[in-house]
Amino acid sequence: MDDDSGAGVGVLARALRVLECFTDDEPVLSASRLSELTGLSSSTLHRLLAQLTAYGLLTRAPGHGYTIGVRLWELGELSPLSLRLRETALPHMLRLYEATGENVHLAVLDAPTPETAIALFVGRVTGQGSIPTLSRMGGRHPLHTTGVGKALLSTRDDAWLARYFSVPLERETTHSITSEAELRAELARAQARGFATTREEMTLGNVSVAAPLTRVEGLPPIAIGTVVSLEHADERRLGGLVVQxxxxxxxxxxxxxxSH
Incomplete structure (x- = not known):
C-alpha cells in the first residue's frame, strides 16, 4: 500500500523507507527496484529520489541506478560511534592487529529492544594475511554467533536476556549455538574468564575471541575482538590480548x- 494514503506518515518516514532498501547485496538500486521494495507510487518515489539526490543523500549511478550519497556518509561520520569511539579505538585495534596478524573487530550493542538486538560493527582492521570474514564497518551481525556479540551478551542482566531468548535464534552454520541453555552456559564461561569465543559459528574455519569493555558513559555497550583461522586459534593467548x-x-x- 502506498504511504501517500496513510494518515500520519510523513516525508521523512517515506525517505527512510527508501534509504533502508540499500544493503550489502544491493548497494545500487534502480527506481523500479526501489518501487518494488518500498511499495511507493511512481510519482511519490520520483519526488523523493529527486529530493534525496538534491541534498546529496543519494547519488546517481551509471545505468540509471542510485547509491547512498556522500552527504549521508559525511553526516554519519559525526556520530559518537565514529568521532569518539572509532577514532579513539584505532590505535588499540592496530596494536591488537600487530600482536595477532589477524582481523580485529570493534562492535557495539544496537538494541532498540532485547528482542531485536544485534552487534553493529563500527571498526575493522585487517591485512593481506588475515582470514576472510563477513564483517564490514556498518555491518550488522547476530549476537549469538559472533565473538563480539557473545561478549556483549555477557554484559546483559537476566531480565534483558529473558526477553532476548524469547525470540528463536537462527542457525548460521552447523556449529551455531541456538539452544538457550547452551548459550547461557557459554555466557557464564565468558563472564568467568573475561572473554567470549565462537568456533565456526558464523563462518566455517573461523574462530573469534572477544572481550567487552566496562560501560562508557555516552556510548552503547562495546566489545573488541579478533577473528583467526581454526588452525591458528590459541584461545588462551588471544583471550589475554583482547582483555588487555x-x-x-x-x-x-x-x-x-x-569527555566532550
Missing amino acids: AAKELGRALRSPQQ
Whole structure:
C-alpha cells in the first residue's frame, strides 16, 4: 500500500523507507527496484529520489541506478560511534592487529529492544594475511554467533536476556549455538574468564575471541575482538590480548580528553 494514503506518515518516514532498501547485496538500486521494495507510487518515489539526490543523500549511478550519497556518509561520520569511539579505538585495534596478524573487530550493542538486538560493527582492521570474514564497518551481525556479540551478551542482566531468548535464534552454520541453555552456559564461561569465543559459528574455519569493555558513559555497550583461522586459534593467548585491549581502550574512552 502506498504511504501517500496513510494518515500520519510523513516525508521523512517515506525517505527512510527508501534509504533502508540499500544493503550489502544491493548497494545500487534502480527506481523500479526501489518501487518494488518500498511499495511507493511512481510519482511519490520520483519526488523523493529527486529530493534525496538534491541534498546529496543519494547519488546517481551509471545505468540509471542510485547509491547512498556522500552527504549521508559525511553526516554519519559525526556520530559518537565514529568521532569518539572509532577514532579513539584505532590505535588499540592496530596494536591488537600487530600482536595477532589477524582481523580485529570493534562492535557495539544496537538494541532498540532485547528482542531485536544485534552487534553493529563500527571498526575493522585487517591485512593481506588475515582470514576472510563477513564483517564490514556498518555491518550488522547476530549476537549469538559472533565473538563480539557473545561478549556483549555477557554484559546483559537476566531480565534483558529473558526477553532476548524469547525470540528463536537462527542457525548460521552447523556449529551455531541456538539452544538457550547452551548459550547461557557459554555466557557464564565468558563472564568467568573475561572473554567470549565462537568456533565456526558464523563462518566455517573461523574462530573469534572477544572481550567487552566496562560501560562508557555516552556510548552503547562495546566489545573488541579478533577473528583467526581454526588452525591458528590459541584461545588462551588471544583471550589475554583482547582483555588487555578492552581495558586499555576503556581507560582511553573515559579519560578527561574524551569527555566532550
